[in-house]
Amino acid sequence: MPTDEPSADLVACQSAFQDADTAVVAYVEAIDHGPAEERADGEDQVSRRVVWSEEQADELERLRDARMAALKALWGHPMVVEAMAGGSWMSLHRRLKKAVSAPGW
Numbered sequence: 102m103p104t105d106e107p108s109a110d111l112v113a114c115q116s117a118f119q120d121a122d123t124a125v126v127a128y129v130e131a132i133d134h135g136p137a138e139e140r141a142d143g144e145d146q147v148s149r150r151v152v153w154s155e156e157q158a159d160e161l162e163r164l165r166d167a168r169m170a171a172l173k174a175l176w177g178h179p180m181v182v183e184a185m186a187g188g189s190w191m192s193l194h195r196r197l198k199k200a201v202s203a204p205g206w
Contacts, residue, residue: 107180107197114175115197121168128164132157 107115133151153161175181184193 107193107200111178111180112197112200114171114178116201118168118171118175119201121164121171125161125164125168128161
């Protein structure tokens with residue numbers, strides 16, 4: 102199991118993926134979580150179904166594409182490929198998460 106710390110470019114890949122994933126989640130939540138409205142009988146609250154505009158759907162697709170590109174860059178990084186082949190991905194993944202959460206990232 103490698104003890105080397107993840108390289109700066111690998112940490113940047115992890116950070117880019119996490120940022121892209123956060124952007125997708127935040128965008129969906131911002132659009133989908135509209136205010137609740139009362140049912141006709143007044144007994145219960147239900148969330149209303151939001152119909153996405155074409156522009157919103159296009160933006161979500163753009164954000165998802167960016168997330169996928171970041172994921173492909175992460176999974177294609179030589180350190181990740183080596184870790185996957187050597188069975189040490191979980192260790193590397195933990196170190197990456199720690200490195201990304203460090204000040205300066």
